[in-house]
Each structure stands twice: as structure tokens, then as C-alpha cells.
Amino acid sequence: MKPALNAATRVLSSLGATVINATARAGFGARFFMALIRQSPASFMRPQLILKEIYQAGVLSLIIVLMSGLFIGMVLALQGYETLVRFGATESMGVLVALSLVRELGPVVAALLFASRAGSAITAEIGLMKTTEQLSAMEVMAVDPIARVVSPRFWGGVISLPLLSALFSTMGIYGGYLVGVRLIGIDGGAFWGQMQAAVDWQHDVMNGVVKSVVFAFAVSLIAVFEGYDAQPTAEGVSAATTRTVVTSALAILALDFVLTVFMFRGGLN
């Protein structure tokens, strides 16, 4: 009887500890977010700090984003042609490629790439600054690390990702053009003309932009929070970096579904 009671006590206390830790982390996260918002005006008063982070998070992510966009656009054109040719609708390839990219793949894949490349770097950098007491040193120097370190990185990410998404979609469409028009031989006029006629600025392009802005807020917030909340050890920073990539990926995909439901209801009406 006693071992069973002990086991039950252990399970209950473990469950209680998990709930308490999760609640404490959620509370810390909320306070962190409020502090971040409160300190944001100070960051915008020193735009050189944000520009530096746009370079780190955005410019240095250009190669991977542009190359991925190009290849995804090329694959879309190849796969699209396989289907469209059966219905004699190969002229619609431009529409297929453009809508797939600006509505879905551009915002989603660019955000996933951003989380892997820049989000993980932001988390690791802030986590290491915490581990090596650089954040504490700032605090003791009467400099708020959230204003000086966290906020510029957050806003650098928020500004960079929508721009990267736009470039991703642009490169993807160009990749589709290379394969569809230059390689397969679809008429260029039909490719661009149908795209121009079918893609709506408000409904398609702006909704894609809204998605990328929402993803930018989510990924940047996760990245800076995980770095700031990392255990100040090598293992802790490693775990925080992993959490950034995993949580960001799940958040992007879940948010994408929710946003898509609201923006492009389709069969749900």
C-alpha cells in the first residue's frame, strides 16, 4: 500500500511542479512582453541599433531566402505543369505559381527559414550574453538590457521578415518563369498576363503581407524570449535555441491555418 501511495505522491508532485513552472514561465513571458513594448520607443529613438539588427537578421539571411525561393518556384512550375497539362491549362501556370507563393509559400517558408537562420542566432546570442553575464553587466551599469539588447533585435526581426517574404515570393515567381517559359516553352505573354489578371492586390498580395507580419511578430518574440529566459549554461542555451526553432515552426503553421481560415475561407463558408 505504502509504495503505491509514494508513487501517487510522486506523480502528483511532479504534475504540480510542471503546472507551477508553466504558470511561472507564462507570467514571466507576459511581464517580458510588457517590458518589451514599454522599451520599444527608446529603441526607435536610436535607429542605428535597429538597423544593425536588420542587417544581422535580414541582410545576412538573404542568400538562403533567395535561393530557397528560386528553387521552390522552379519546383512549383515543374509540378504544376504535370497537372495543368492534363487539363490543357498550361497558360495558367503563372497564376498557380504566383498565388501559391504570395498567399502561402512565401510567408510560411520564408518565416520557417527565418526562424532557423536568424531566430536561432538571436536566441543563441542573447542566451550567451546572459551566460557570460553581459546582460547583468548592463543592468549594473543602469542600462536596461531589454531596451538595449532585446528590443532592437525584436524590431529588427519584425521589419526584416516581411521584406524577406516579399523577396522570397519574387524569386519564386522568377524561378517559375525560368522553368515554365524558358525551359518548358509556355508562352511568356500568357504566363505574365494571366498572373496579372488573376492575382488580386488586396485579396492575395496584402493578405500574404499580413501573414508575414504576423509570423514576424511571432518568430521574433519567441526568439528573444527564449534567449532571455535561457538557463545560463551551455546546455541551457542549446535547449533554448532548439525551442526557438521548434516553437516557431509550430506557431507559424498554426497561425497560418487560423489566418487562412479568416482570409480565404473557401469551402468553409
Place this chain on the structure above:
Amino acid sequence: MTAANAFSSPAASPPNRELSEPCEPLVELKDVSFGYTRDRQILSGVTLTVPKGKLVAVMGGSGCGKTTILRLLCGQIRASRGEVLVGGQSVATMDTEQMFAHRRQLGMLFQFGALFTDMTVFDNIAFPMHEHTDLPDDIIHDLVMMKLNAVGLRGTAQLKPSELSGGMARRVALARTIALDPQVALYDEPFAGLDPISLSVVGQLIRRLNDALGMTSILVTHDIAESLKIVDYIYFISEGRVVAQGDVASIKASTDPFVRQFVDGEPDGPVRFHYPSNRTLEQDFA
């Protein structure tokens, strides 16, 4: 003597190492207790006083609560009981504005320097000046070079922290600590991991800068030999309590078992060699 030639000047007259002369206390801990969790107290009723202009060491083994005292003084944590006073003002009751003003009067040297790794040595020392003053760049340049000259590292201004040796990094951190001529300097294990030459250089710099800049310094360390050369007064902490205190002469002559174990480096004594265990030796090796 000024900060710019603190180390290169010939040995100045020996500093007054007595606390017996009347000096107004600048830093005071009154019956301070603190624990990160309810069931484990780090500090239990610590009382200590640091008079203005003095260099006081807080010594004790690893994990005895020395660094916690510095964190209490910086306002990074708050005492669960007792009062922490700096310049007569209670740190615990300060609002955000007062806390920032309080911290601008402090300089802290972290155990491993805590230099900003994405900045050059120059930018590290200029950092607090840029953050807290509106001085023009040429004045900041001169001030930074003066601080670097004071620690003998003027030639490293454009190097990154990763290009410095441990001793050099500690001296750069020391220069950053005194960047804004603080009223109170806090040193957290400044000698850890240094070779004998660097250790002696850092020790002498701490003493001379304290006197040259008219600071009040608190040195947290477990390096007894170096501390005895430079400090005015020593507090020994063990298990969160002040277990001994005195000036250098009285510490050297002390017969207190804790002080003797610490000064002589005995492996066992009041500070036990073995971490307490609930199991007996026979149980563990059965």
C-alpha cells in the same frame, strides 16, 4: 596621483589600512537574510559596514554567499530581511528611477569580465559613457584612453575581447568598471583564473585606483594571499554568516579556527572537506 598614472607612479605612501579612525559608513548591511528558495538560506543575518574610501574584502569558500552580497548592493535581488544601505539610502525601497541613479554610482567588475564580445575594447569602455552622458566623441575618446592607460592597455583599444588574454580582459573590465568614476566599486572574484603576474597587477590596480579616484571598494574573493596585501579590512563569511572580521594585522594573528583554516589553506576544519551525506560510508561502499 590620478587614474591616468595609477599604476606607473612610484609606490605611493602606504594606504591607511585601519578602520578604527572615524569614517562615515558608505555601505551597510544590517542583519540581512536572503534565500533564492524558502528552504535554503544563502545569507542569514549578515551585518557589515564599509567606510567611505576603504577597500574591504569579503572572503569565504565557494557558494558561501559572497556574490549574493554584491547582487544585493546592486539591487538585482532584494533581501528577505534586514536592510541594505548605500550612502544612507535603502536599496530595497528604491523605485526604478532611484535604482538607475543608484547604479550609475556603482562600478562592478564581474568574475569573468563580462566584456561585450561584439564590441572592441574601446567601445566596451566607452559604452557607459555613451549611455549616460552627452559628451562629444573626442572627449569620450580621451577619457577612454585615460582609463586604458590607467590599466596599462592603451595599445589594445581596437582589439576584440576574444583577442585578449584572461589577465588583459580582466584589466579592460577594470577600466570599464571605473569608466564613470563610480563612488563604489564592486569586484567579484577579480583574481579567479589569473596567472601570478596578472593577479598581482590586478590586485595592485584595485588598490591604487581606489585611492587615486577616492572610491570605496568591496572585493569579493577567496584569494587570501593577494587580499592581505591590498585590503583595509576583511569579513569572513561561512554558511551565510559573518564568522570573523578584522584588519590585516589581526587576521594574520588570529587564532580563530575558521580564519586559520582559510589563511593556511587547510583542507579540513570548520569548513568541511566532505559534502554532508545522509548515508554512511559503509552504506555507500557496501
